[in-house]
Amino acid sequence: MAEHVRVLLSEKEVDDRIQAIGEQISRDYAGKQVHLICVLKGGSFFLCELAKRITVPVSLDFMSVSSYGSETKSSGVVKIIKDLDDPIKGKDVLVVEDIVDSGRTLSYLMEMLKDRGPASLKLCTLLDKPDRRVIDVNVDYTGFEIPDEFVVGYGLDYDQRYRNLPYIGVISFD
Numbered sequence: 103m104a105e106h107v108r109v110l111l112s113e114k115e116v117d118d119r120i121q122a123i124g125e126q127i128s129r130d131y132a133g134k135q136v137h138l139i140c141v142l143k144g145g146s147f148f149l150c151e152l153a154k155r156i157t158v159p160v161s162l163d164f165m166s167v168s169s170y171g172s173e174t175k176s177s178g179v180v181k182i183i184k185d186l187d188d189p190i191k192g193k194d195v196l197v198v199e200d201i202v203d204s205g206r207t208l209s210y211l212m213e214m215l216k217d218r219g220p221a222s223l224k225l226c227t228l229l230d231k232p233d234r235r236v237i238d239v240n241v242d243y244t245g246f247e248i249p250d251e252f253v254v255g256y257g258l259d260y261d262q263r264y265r266n267l268p269y270i271g272v273i274s275f276d
């Protein structure tokens with residue numbers, strides 16, 4: 103089966119939007135330190151580009167969760183593969199994700215992090231597929247709302263490939 107990737111959001115469009123979000127975050131967190139939590143692996147490309155554009159002090163931590171399912175659908179069962187290195191109590195935490203799809207992964211994750219007592223807890227996602235939402239998730243910063251299509255690039259994978267594409271593409275098969 104041949105795989106094809108069609109550009110949905112160009113490298114320039116994505117970079118410009120990340121610049122704008124970085125500026126917004128820098129304004130919103132003025133006088134504070136923002137603690138960015140990257141959800142591996144998908145959020146890593148976005149996190150790096152976003153962090154470079156934030157002008158307030160930044161600290162980082164990483165966690166890895168898996169939602170079991172096929173390559174293109176999440177099942178709603180979330181498992182922590184790698185937890186954070188440091189406590190988040192009293193910190194201004196901003197979770198950085200690649201995409202909010204059904205919302206299952208993020209709703210679980212945000213509840214879990216809230217229980218750890220951060221000073222504040224917000225969510226930033228590069229992509230949002232609102233049509234696919236099953237569980238309500240409060241998103242504070244969104245890069246782009248996209249239609250219900252399976253996308254790759256900028257950290258997003260199909261079967262662990264295509265994460266390194268510098269743009270967002272829609273994958274199709276024939």
Ligand code: IMP
Binds near residue numbers: 144207208252259260
């Ligand atoms: P949710 O729990 O359904 O919101 O799914 C979250 C996870 O599913 C994301 O962090 C991605 O890893 C994966 N995912 C959802 N949609 C896509 C897509 O279009 N391309 C690649 N991965 C996706």
Ligand code: MG
Binds near residue numbers: 142144
């Ligand atoms: Mg993911």
